[in-house]
Amino acid sequence: MAESAVSFLLDHLLAMIEAKVKLLKGLRKEVKSIVVELRTMKAFLKDADARSETEEAVKLWVKDVREVAYDMEDVLDEFMFRFAEQGEHQSHGFIISYIHKISRFIKNFKTRQSLATQIQDIKAQIQNVSERRKRYKLKSLEQAPSSRSSSGAMFHDIREDALLLHETDLVGIEKPKEEITGWLVEGQSSLGVISVVGMGGLGKTTLVRKVYDDQRVKGHFQSHVWVTFSESPRIHELLIHMTKQIYEEHHQPIPHGVETMEDAKLKQLLQEFLKQKRYVIVVDDIWSIQAWKSIEHVFPDTDSNRGSRIMITTRSKVVAESCMKSHLHVYTLKTLSQKKSWTLFCNKTFRSSPDHSCPTHLEELSQSIVRKCGGLPLAIVTVGGVLSTKQKTEMDWEMFDRSLATELYEDDSLRSMVKILTLSYNDLPYHLKSCFLCLSMFPEDELIDKTRLIRIWMAEGFIQRKEGKTLEEIGESYLYELVNRSLIQIAETSDFDGRVKKCRVHDLIREIILSKAREQNFGTIIKQDQDVKVDNEKIRRLSFHHSCELVPQQEESITHLRSLFTFNVSTLSDTFRSGAFFSRLELLKVLDLRNAPLNEFLEEFTNLFHLKYLSLRNTNIKQIPDSIKKLQNLETLDLKQTYVSELPIGILSLHKLRHLLVYYRTTDFASGTFDEYLGFKAPNGIGVLESLQKLSFMIANTASVLIKELGRLVQLRKLWIMMLKREDGIHLCSSIEKMSCLKSLAVTAIEESEILDLESLSSPPRFLRKLALVGRLQSLPHWIPSLRSLSSIALAGAKLKDDPLEALNGLPDLRVLSLGDAYQGEQLRFQSGGFQRLTYLILNSLGGLRMVTMEEGSLPNLERIEITYCRILEKVPSGIERLTKLEEILFCNMPDEFRLKMWYNGEDHAKVAHVPSVRFPNWIDGQWEIYDLNDTASARRKLLLV
Template identity: 45%
Template sequence: MAEPAVQFLLEKLSTLMVENVKLIKDVKHEIEYMRDELERMTAFLRVADAAEDNNPQLKVWVKQVRDVAHEAEDIIDEFMLHIPNTNGCCPDFVHRLIFCLKNLNSHYEIASQIQKINSRIKKIDEGHKRYDTNLNVPNQGPSSSDEIDRRGDALLLEEDELVGIEHPKEEVVAWIVEGDSRLKVGAVVGMGGLGKTTLVKKVFDDDLVKKHFHNYAWITVSQSFRVEELLKDMIHQLFDQMKIPVPHDIATMNRDKLKATIKDFLRHKRYLLVFDDVWNIEAWEAIKHVFPNEDQGSRVILTTRSMDVASSCSAETKGYVYELKPLSKEESWILFCQKAFHGNSCPEHLSDICENILRRCGGLPLAIVAISRVLSTKKENNIDDWRMLINGLGSELEGNDQLGSLKNILLLSYNYLPYYLKPCYMYLSSYPEDHLIEHNILIRQWIAEGFVKQKEGRTLEDVAQGYLNELVNKSLLLPVKRNDDGNVKISQIHDLYREIILSKSKDQNFVTMTAESNMVRVRRLSVHGALENSEVERYGPRLCSLTSFHVEEPRSISSIMQLIKRSKMLKVLDLTGIHLDKFPMVILELFHLKYLCLRDSGIKKLPGSIKKLQKLEMLDLKGTYITELPVGILKLLNLRQLLVYHHVLDSYMPYNYLLGFKALKGIGCLKSLQKLCVIEAYPGSHLLEEIATMTELRRISITKLRTEDCVALCSAITNLTKLSSLGARAVEGDVLDLHYLTSPPPFLQRLYLGGQLANFPHWIQSLRSLVKVYLRWSRLSDDPLQYLQDLPNLVHIEFLDAYIGEKLCFKAGKFRKLKLLGLDKLEALRSVIIEEGAMPLLEKLIIQRCGLLESMPVGIKRLANMKVVEFFDMPKEFISPLSPEKSGDEYWKIEHIPEVYHTYWRNGGWQVYSLDGALAHEESAKPGTAIVKTQGQRNWL
């Protein structure tokens, strides 16, 4: 993966040439030569990166290019350290003279070093020419023969190994043989190793299916398919099945003639065609026109790892997408014991080890079978052998021939990533096993690393979100939690895919873990748990990224500070959760720093000298106790995101649960800001007038607003046309009067209003993009539902003391997309009515502290998609009729809902009960934890 490294270097060279850096003639000439040579290599590198695993010589050449690009980047970064930053001051004569002498020395030094680099580039270029003429580098990815072999590996599961396949098979068979007679396209989608091919093959071979269709064919597509060969394969299968000779001129037919032959053959027939392993939409576009669109009940099925492919292919015929899920714990255990213990039960002394192995397999049938086969050859009384495999799973995947096909199938997903996604995906190797990956943080890190490329009309954040969506849709990231707009908010990487990228990362010196002692020239370091003093000398000074996870010991924190001191090239520094008494001053020497995260560190103050971090783009101080920022922050003109706030946790959300920082006079100079949270207004600050000029803002949250601020607030919001998220909260006791706003931001998606509203803001009805609305302490007398019911994309509503009326009515056919509804502290509310056809997609309902509510919402029985109902501190008189054990009068209303809980605050924690009265679980670590999880307190911004 040298191509991204070369691209980063080329961008840096371009910046160096165009910025106000005066270069002596020799330096400029050498830099221009380097740029030209590397640009010429780039196109070949893009191909070579995808093929290097299959060619050891090519792999060496790619490594040489990558190393020289990194070394050149380091030289330029070091040179830039010597270009002083005067912050607008004019140095006196003595300082100018010293600068000129130092600058001249720096130029001569960089000239010498770049000459050496260029000499190496020339030698590498000669190697490039040899490879270009002597090596048959494929257009993309592994060779076709390798690919077909790996597809065969996916069918290794025998009949006795097909645990958990019956229900998916029944569903897919039912779709195939039932339904209307129009041509339908269906897709089975999921990550590599889940058994998509195995499932569809069992469906394809099913007797009922065979009898239902006149003709059928199974075609393996794969990534590097050739359309003509695929079409010829279809013709041979279809003609041979009918015992009809294939056309004598098939070998000379062009693509159009082959398609016409197939289409003519399939006319007036009921056929089933399977296209196995479709990687991209282009493959589907190349073959979709061969299917006669007749009312014969024909079906086409494809298997794919990409949800984009599955959705796109099935959409045209309003077909079917079956997302294959991993095996459950029970199914995984059965399959494992079948193979590892030949159908016998697991010996008790191995049960913990085996459970750990299955956890790493994550429900992938192919992984379970492959690993259990290896274990079946080991003696059951030798625990060390069993423990060794799970502790060294990565090395086993590399070196154990029995696990070769498993590794190859998983590796395909990585090898076929577009070049721009490979560094993004490999970056995930910095996260610990089972870590929940917060996408907003990951996006900021990718941008600071330079992985995200600007696209016209889109912010870097938008482009990065697209990258994340691609990884999710390719089944390489597992969604854990989604935002209301459908984008994944938190995800995980499967343990075995993590092993794959850990191996890749180590091989390419991309990210280093503190446990890896043999790495040289470390560029990105991820500290997991501890860092010893003795290790500091091993890492740096070439570090460009330092992240930490679960570092608590003072000795390790001290070692990290020493490492920062000697790592002048850092661009990314993430010290989340590290306890710090004060801001580490060593950070101020990091000239190249773009991303600084001190989240949950506990610091209380920033120094004024923060202005030295001139390249800083993201500053994350969430969860710290900072309430004021120094004026030096106003010198950071490249800041794109400024997050400074913390929550006050309590049993229930207090009015002032969210504390930000006091508005800073002059903050309007930060014109590049896109996220600003949370800023506190105060009288005479002119904050709102300044915010009105910050037109790049996408997300802002303002607290401590007063009634007299409302005119200026509305005027400012009108100017923020790019805003997608707005939070506004009044000082307790003041009225938030927003009727002055006549032209709200057209693309607003999230709206959080806190404080008493003079009346419902009617402009909300025009927000066609709105997906989430929170109204808190609004105390409206008019039913707010009448103003929200026709918003076409509204997914999430939460009311907290927002309405003082006695009845809420969800009208028939309204709230078509609503999925989550929260009603809290509506103290006068007596009844909730859900009319026919209202909220058809509702999945979760939360009711809390509505003490006068007389019964469950009328009409809740109609809500077929309901998954969860939660009650918090509701009277026993309300809960008792819902009990199934006591034959409650109202249990019939909710018996179709899988999860129903009622929860009470007891002894400093939440106790969660199921409806039968059993204690389901307790949340007692911190007050407010359960509410944070359920009510979305942490999503207020």
């Protein structure tokens, strides 16, 4: 769409032009005229966006505007690169200094002349594009307020026509229907709102309609109203529609002149009528909080309502939670399981067979097609409807399975479904569209790290600055907005605070993203054994999947590349290994070579002046050259799981660096030992990197001066420092006290016998949420109980003599507690009323522990327990039978006699019988040997190779 492809680029471009206009001596007039013309064009983009769906000429105009904006950005970035390149020379002596000055003058003159020529060319392009806009009679935003509404109406009609779920045997609807019906007819007498939320195509409207038509609901309420909002509601028409429904239901004449009444009068009329009724009103497909606020006061909330209810359906969790009156229920609709998806598919596809069964010869292909639908009822029903008309041959089925992505845009029924799913994308603000399109670069079914995605958005310039917030915080809010709009699915959350760690995109939504990315020339994907047509386009973003070979035509199109990714690439092309490929990428901002078979840091990387994000994670890189200092714009340097153990002094020149990640994890699972991680040696002077937000894992044993310098890093949010000596503790505490923004802190002693002395920390960071201390403690640091925001604490090797639970008992927000060789006593006691929010408990290598007591009223929200290598623990924790929310227990590497007490007929079996998963893993000879208490074949062993 024009907004995502152009509006962001224009905003970004205009800001960049204005920032650099001082450097453009002699070109100020031309540049400013371009700025004015681009701003004018931007006013016409929404009208063009709406019309480009149906008018090819307008679509081409939008493309031309986008390309002009791209070209202008390229020109300015190349200009800045040339000037930076010329400023690198260091002068030594008068003669050399004079020669360099003359040389720079000549080069600057040539650069400005070249820039002037290019700007004149762009100015001519813009004038040409502007003339064509006038020919197409495009309207500005102020002149065309209804363009979005007309487009929304068009999509709404398609959606209504595509609600095919009414024609099928419904699957998976019984449980939610019963639950929502209960919310409607039972409970409080005051007005209540029930929201059904989920991505497009999940069957929200179908579910609510079945509830609405249920005889219990019909009989319980005196007035029944159903209104559909859609993406761009016309409030006046909706109010008229509601009024007519209510009066007609009660066989009363519709008030005279209702069609011409003002909105305020209509709302008053509705409110007066509803005051005396117990009513149920469905507001279907509501898109925004503003739309809800436009009608919420219509619904009276009085004692006489006797339990009136409002049901809404929405794709937005934020909207669902904002539609709150006296009380609120939110039902989040999930995708169907593979089993239910299969049933729905067979019901639709093989309706003519007596039992709706799939022919044996088509079963494997049908299962593959169903998996691609991702549990989305609308997709399953639509695809099933299309297949029901095809011949039941393996060849036809195989071709459909192979070409489903193409079929989505060629078959009329599937195209209608795609438009329904595309509504959520269309409704995004333009800055989120750019962020969302970025997901097109990731492979199908890829679990995407949240932090990786946000840092890429930052490097691309997709995140808009807001006063009082970091770019990372704003980026996280973007991600949650995409989640709340049901466009991104949460794949993994953090144990300690429940925040998103990894996300994924539904397969069909991904196809939409890929289509939009191709349409807007956002990015190109190169797959193994797959031809990619370039059509002389300039490739802006490039993602290699399995192969990194380019054909000559593609190589000619990469000089304007902004982002480069590799996924699952097992071999590198010769041009990659030699560095020749990168010597042409002067405008590159994102270079993500995670997991690539790269053995050395290529010198060509250091010539990428505009580079902001560099990830070499999980490569075989061993050393970083001092010339990395040339990457003056670098914000993220990710060297996790590489063999880099020391950083050069040149790293101190990267003053924009925000995330410095250098460590190697030596085990595949958390061991809590001193050799679990290998960190890096930092050069003295690291305190100059004052923009750092994240620093891990820095080795501290070089000099105390290094520890003192950390106090300058006042922007740090996360710090992991390793190999700390006892005498350095006082300096570290002094530095930490200056880090008021710190949220995550990990400190590891230099060896197992070394004392961590952190007692001098008098004023710990007030927002610290995660704390890990690996090393001996003479006592638990006095400041830990004051950490009111702490969500996770891990103590490893502390060897405390006193029970640490007494001090940790009152932490109000603690979710995760891990004690690894942290306590030498025989008993741990969770006191009544303590650890109210704890969900995850780990007890590891507590060699003296004989008994764990969980008093009544403690640990009410505990969901998971891991007890590992507590070899003399005599029995299951006392009181564990009262933990009703407990879902999983792992007893790792525990004695056989301990395990047998919990086996059938064992003395402790009844205490854990209510827990859904109780397992006994043992790490033996490089593999897990797992006994599962709830496995019906209880004597069977499961082997999981690691």
